[in-house]
Amino acid sequence: MRVLEIRPEYGPGGAATVELPGAVYRIFGISGADASDCEGVVFLSQIHGSGILFDPAMWAEGDGMIIPEGGRCPGIRTADCLPVFLASAGFSAGFHAGWRGLAAGIAGEMLRLYPEPPEIVVLGNCICTDCYTVGDDVERSVARSSGYHGNPPGRLDLRNSAISQMEAAGLPEETIVYSFPECTMCREDLFHSFRRDGTAGRNLQWLCLER
Numbered sequence: 387m388r389v390l391e392i393r394p395e396y397g398p399g400g401a402a403t404v405e406l407p408g409a410v411y412r413i414f415g416i417s418g419a420d421a422s423d424c425e426g427v428v429f430l431s432q433i434h435g436s437g438i439l440f441d442p443a444m445w446a447e448g449d450g451m452i453i454p455e456g457g458r459c460p461g462i463r464t465a466d467c468l469p470v471f472l473a474s475a476g477f478s479a480g481f482h483a484g485w486r487g488l489a490a491g492i493a494g495e496m497l498r499l500y501p502e503p504p505e506i507v508v509l510g511n512c513i514c515t516d517c518y519t520v521g522d523d524v525e526r527s528v529a530r531s532s533g534y535h536g537n538p539p540g541r542l543d544l545r546n547s548a549i550s551q552m553e554a555a556g557l558p559e560e561t562i563v564y565s566f567p568e569c570t571m572c573r574e575d576l577f578h579s580f581r582r583d584g585t586a587g588r589n590l591q592w593l594c595l596e597r
């Protein structure tokens with residue numbers, strides 16, 4: 387699996403736009419996004435589960451979505467959890483992966499439901515492994531469902547857990563994984579972090595196909 391780390395030039399408050407093959411990735415941290423930025427982006431009412439919806443209405447309840455090519459884009463709101471996106475010629479998809487979602491198998495479920503081999507996968511900004519302290523029970527339940535057993539003691543690596551669960555569900559070896567490694571908790575200047583601040587602020591990240 388090829389994982390390419392991307393560190394874009396972030397604007398004030400964690401805004402960035404990154405051109406990827408066939409798609410544009412947008413990030414809004416503490417600066418927020420206004421309505422014109424969000425045009426055509428679908429957000430869900432996320433509930434830390436593993437439900438994936440096909441072509442959902444705005445604010446439908448679930449943690450993942452698959453959208454046919456045609457203008458709308460999947461958007462994910464997080465404070466420390468990992469947003470993951472997939473794209474190919476005919477579809478784009480996004481899901482919200484925290485420990486609960488990964489323990490419930492959301493990354494594997496997405497790979498099983500996604501209608502064609504994904505050309506790219508994007509792992510957005512989330513809390514880093516050093517910052518993400520968890521109890522042994524949490525680490526064990528995610529390790530069991532993801533197959534990733536490299537977590538340091540008392541810590542959880544959301545990125546490698548998600549990749550491992552997708553690989554086990556058939557993520558093609560030739561898919562390129564783009565990873566945005568800035569930590570939501572370390573980078574107070576860029577991102578909201580629930581663990582750091584305990585507030586309701588959310589970072590917005592989305593992926594739009596560009597053909």
Ligand SMILES: [Zn+2]
Pocket residue numbers: 513514515516517569570571572573
């Ligand atoms: Zn960190």
